[in-house]
Amino acid sequence: MRTRHSTLAYELFIAPFADFDFMRRALVATLALALGAAPIGVFLMLRRMSLMGDAMAHAVLPGAAVGFLVAGLNLFAMTLGGLVAGLVVALLAGAIARTTNLKEDASLAAFFLVSLALGVALVSARGSNIDLLHFLFGNVLGLTRATVLLIAAISTCSLGLLALIWRPLVLECVDPGFLRSVSRTGAPVHIAFLALVVLNLVAAFQALGTLLSVGLMMLPAITARFWTRDITVMILFAVGGGVLSGYLGLLLSFHNGLAAGPSIILVAGALYLGSVLSGSVGGVLRRLVPKPHLEA
Amino acid sequence: MTTQLRFRNLTLGYDRHPAVHHLDGAVEAGALVAVVGPNGAGKSTLFKGIIGLITPLAGRVELNGLKRHEIAYLPQVADIDRSFPIGVYDMVAMGLWHATGLFGGINAKARRRIHEAIAAVGLTGFEDRPIETLSGGQMQRVLFARLLLQDARLIVLDEPFNAVDAKTITDLCALVQRWHGEQRTVLAALHDLDLVRANFPQALLLARTPVAWGATRDVLTPENLLRARQMCEAFDTRAEACRADAA
Numbered sequence: 066m067r068t069r070h071s072t073l074a075y076e077l078f079i080a081p082f083a084d085f086d087f088m089r090r091a092l093v094a095t096l097a098l099a100l101g102a103a104p105i106g107v108f109l110m111l112r113r114m115s116l117m118g119d120a121m122a123h124a125v126l127p128g129a130a131v132g133f134l135v136a137g138l139n140l141f142a143m144t145l146g147g148l149v150a151g152l153v154v155a156l157l158a159g160a161i162a163r164t165t166n167l168k169e170d171a172s173l174a175a176f177f178l179v180s181l182a183l184g185v186a187l188v189s190a191r192g193s194n195i196d197l198l199h200f201l202f203g204n205v206l207g208l209t210r211a212t213v214l215l216i217a218a219i220s221t222c223s224l225g226l227l228a229l230i231w232r233p234l235v236l237e238c239v240d241p242g243f244l245r246s247v248s249r250t251g252a253p254v255h256i257a258f259l260a261l262v263v264l265n266l267v268a269a270f271q272a273l274g275t276l277l278s279v280g281l282m283m284l285p286a287i288t289a290r291f292w293t294r295d296i297t298v299m300i301l302f303a304v305g306g307g308v309l310s311g312y313l314g315l316l317l318s319f320h321n322g323l324a325a326g327p328s329i330i331l332v333a334g335a336l337y338l339g340s341v342l343s344g345s346v347g348g349v350l351r352r353l354v355p356k357p358h359l360e361a
Numbered sequence: 362m363t364t365q366l367r368f369r370n371l372t373l374g375y376d377r378h379p380a381v382h383h384l385d386g387a388v389e390a391g392a393l394v395a396v397v398g399p400n401g402a403g404k405s406t407l408f409k410g411i412i413g414l415i416t417p418l419a420g421r422v423e424l425n426g427l428k429r430h431e432i433a434y435l436p437q438v439a440d441i442d443r444s445f446p447i448g449v450y451d452m453v454a455m456g457l458w459h460a461t462g463l464f465g466g467i468n469a470k471a472r473r474r475i476h477e478a479i480a481a482v483g484l485t486g487f488e489d490r491p492i493e494t495l496s497g498g499q500m501q502r503v504l505f506a507r508l509l510l511q512d513a514r515l516i517v518l519d520e521p522f523n524a525v526d527a528k529t530i531t532d533l534c535a536l537v538q539r540w541h542g543e544q545r546t547v548l549a550a551l552h553d554l555d556l557v558r559a560n561f562p563q564a565l566l567l568a569r570t571p572v573a574w575g576a577t578r579d580v581l582t583p584e585n586l587l588r589a590r591q592m593c594e595a596f597d598t599r600a601e602a603c604r605a606d607a608a
Contacts, residue, residue, distance in 0.1 A: 111445060232463055236455060239445040239492075242436040246412050247429070247458045247511075294491040296446045 081319045091205045091315055094216045094272050095329060098281050099307025101220030102265040104227055104300045106286030108258065111238050111296070115283055117170065120177035121259075122266045122279040124154035126184030126200065129270060133200075134191055140212055144267055151263035154180060156256070184275065203274030203326045206318075212271050219268040223261055230254045235296065273326045281307050284333035291344025306336050363425070365390040365515060365546045366411065370420035372603075373403070373410040379418060379603065380406035382570045390425075390514075391544040393537070395551050395561035395577065399590055402567045404550035405437065408517050411548070424515075430459040433513035435504055437520050443493050443500070450488040452503050453479055456510025478506040483532060498529035505533050516540055518549040522556070534560050554581055568592035 081088045109118050128150025132142035154176045162169035188197050199207075208216075227234075233254040236244040244251050262282075269278035285306035289299045314329030321328075342349050366388040373381040381403035388394055396404050409415045411422055412434045424432075454467060454475050461467060467475070479485055482502040492500065501521065508516060518537075522530045538560065540547050551557050557564055557577060564580040566572040568589040573580040 111442075229463070235447065236458075238442060239447050239452070240441045240455070242414075242434075242440040243455065243507075245414055246432070246434040246436075250463070294446045294493070295448070299446055 077320070078316065081316060087206050087208075088315060088319065090208050090210065090213050091272070091325060092312065094205065094208050094213050095281070095311025095315065096308055097213075097217045097220040098265075098269050098272060099285065099304055099311055101223040102269060102282040103285045103289075103303035103307040105223065105258075105261050105265050106282035106284075107289065107296070107300050107303050108234060108238065109262065109283065110286045110290065115287065117173055118262060118266070118279045118282055120158075120170075120173040121151055121155055121262055122270070122275055123177040123184070124180045125151045125263070125266050125270050125278070126275040127180050127187060128153075129200065129267075129275075130184045130187035133196075134187060138196075140209070140215065140271075144215065144271075147267040147270055148263060150180070151266060152260060155259040155263060159255075159259070181275070199274065201274045201276050202324065203270065203272050203277060205272040205315075205325045205329070208272060216268045216271060219264055223265055223268075226257060226261055230257050234258060273330070277326050277330050280330035280333060281310065284330065284337050285310065288333070288337045288340045291340035291346055291348050294346060306333065310336060363390045364388070365392070365425055365427070366548075367423040367425070368420070369423065371410065371417055371422060372419040373406045373415060374418050375406075375415075377418065380569065381410065381567070382603075383420070384567075384571055386565075386571065386574055388546060388548065390546055391541070392563055393541040393547045393561055395549055395557040395564045396567055397551060397554065397557060397564055397581065397589075398567035398572075402589065403569050404567055405519050407567065408434065408519050408548070408550065411515075411517055427515055430511075431514040433508050433511040433516045435508060435516075435518045435521055437523070441500075443495075445492065447492055448488065449479065449484060449490050449492065449495070449503055450475065452492055453506045453510065456507035459511070474510060478509040481509055481536065482506045498525045501525050501529060501533065505536055509536070513545065515546045516548070518547070520550050520552070522551065522553065530556065554586075557581065 082092055106118065109115055125147040128146035128148070129143040130146070131150075132139065132144070132146030135146075136142035154173075158169055158172045158176055161167055161172040165172075184200070185197065188200050192200075230250075233244060233248065233250040237251055237254060241251065265282060266278050269281060272278075273280060285303040286299075288306050289302035292302050293299050310333035311329055314332040315325060317323060317332060318325040318328035340348065343351075345351065364387045368384045368386050371381060371384040372379050380401075384407070396407065398404055406415070410417060411424075412432050413429070454471075456478070457467065457471055457475070460471070476485075476488075479488060482505050484499065484502050484506065487495075487499070492503065495503065505521075521533065525533070534556070537547055537549065549561070551561075558581060561577055563575065564577040565574045566580050566585055566589050569592065572589045572592065573582075573585045
């Protein structure tokens with residue numbers, strides 16, 4: 066009996082990864098993505114820039130598409146193109162916000178629509194519909210070893226750079242006026258942060274495509290907001306949520322024959338909905354069924 | 362007496378519209394000056410000009426060799442994201458920015474200073490409280506604790522007592538007096554004239570242009586205050602270029 070149970074558990078939770086290389090690679094890639102992207106997502110959320118990640122994810126597409134046109138499905142050409150395009154759009158949107166009356170979110174909205182259209186047009190000029198699908202939704206089960214290494218490298222650099230700019234970044238979020246009054250690091254730190262966003266989106270683009278790459282960045286971060294009031298703990302929760310989403314999402318996809326990328330994001334979405342309902346910090350149930358108030 | 366701060370024909374503003382217009386004058390080292398004036402008189406703008414957040418449209422501010430880290434600035438509370446998940450201790454510890462920089466550790470001595478600053482503003486026991494759970498007055502105490510750690514020669518307070526109860530004002534005013542006693546130069550924008558008369562030896566009455574500047578009792582006269590009210594809020598989208606410099 067006991068062995069049958071443990072065999073079943075093994076078949077359900079471990080065998081897919083033990084038996085198939087592509088599942089292992091997908092798992093490693095999503096774990097690395099969660100480690101790198103979730104902390105960035107927490108800062109995006111806290112700075113009320115949650116939708117900006119989405120806009121920048123779209124901006125990666127035309128750059129990757131140019132790389133594809135030039136060199137075909139070459140990992141480094143596409144990555145480089147995506148990085149350049151993402152950074153250019155991020156900086157341009159900021160520059161336009163500073164030099165005109167347009168707010169940054171408005172110029173980003175303009176950029177992301179143009180980027181998406183341009184990217185799809187470029188890909189369709191040379192690629193098939195399958196290529197286009199991969200550009201839009203990624204191909205997490207088809208990652209090569211080199212791609213997984215690239216994602217892991219980006220994740221490592223991202224964590225290192227985040228540690229480097231941690232103090233001024235936190236300060237710029239909570240009290241930008243104070244940071245400006247004590248130091249000139251505000252602008253470089255902001256640019257480094259935007260670079261981190263782009264870097265992680267380019268990594269996620271390989272696995273989840275333009276349209277879903279921001280999912281592992283934002284959903285776990287937003288979910289974590291419902292469980293803690295401390296930023297360090299929030300980041301740990303976000304990373305944990307991202308890791309869990311990647312693992313459960315891949316299992317969901319494997320056992321039910323669903324597309325892998327969307328499955329991962331759906332699990333992250335389910336965790337989010339569960340937290341909206343039952344989260345200990347501002348969750349719906351906590352508000353609907355309040356505990357008796359305290360003495361002091 | 363040495364001069365800590367000198368304004369030379371200083372004009373500050375936004376989009377060429379002056380918010381502070383042709384200000385001349387000096388603040389002595391160790392002075393305690395209240396900056397008074399109606400809303401829109403240019404108090405906040407003047408402060409931003411002093412600490413270098415905005416560049417003058419004309420003229421200049423001379424800081425007499427003060428370095429950036431020797432100036433502490435308390436902005437209006439509205440600039441702070443109160444929902445950010447950070448605790449009182451960390452918020453106060455930011456005052457050590459100059460000493461620690463990006464990576465410097467916070468050693469036992471620094472920790473003691475942080476606890477002393479928190480105690481000085483009466484918030485002992487609040488160290489771990491998230492700032493979003495603080496009342497307005499408690500938040501202001503946190504910011505004063507941070508100012509204490511900055512150990513600055515020039516302290517600029519932008520409406521520090523807005524929406525703060527009498528007890529908190531009394532406690533925080535005592536800190537301002539302590540800074541005054543330590544020969545630090547303090548500028549504070551204030552609306553409560555009785556408070557200014559009781560605590561600030563000098564006052565600058567501002568209504569875009571300076572109306573009066575000097576000993577508080579000479580500045581805060583009914584005539585001056587009336588003039589200040591009438592002079593303010595003259596923003597005009599069709600205003601012509603100022604000719605004072607040409608004349």
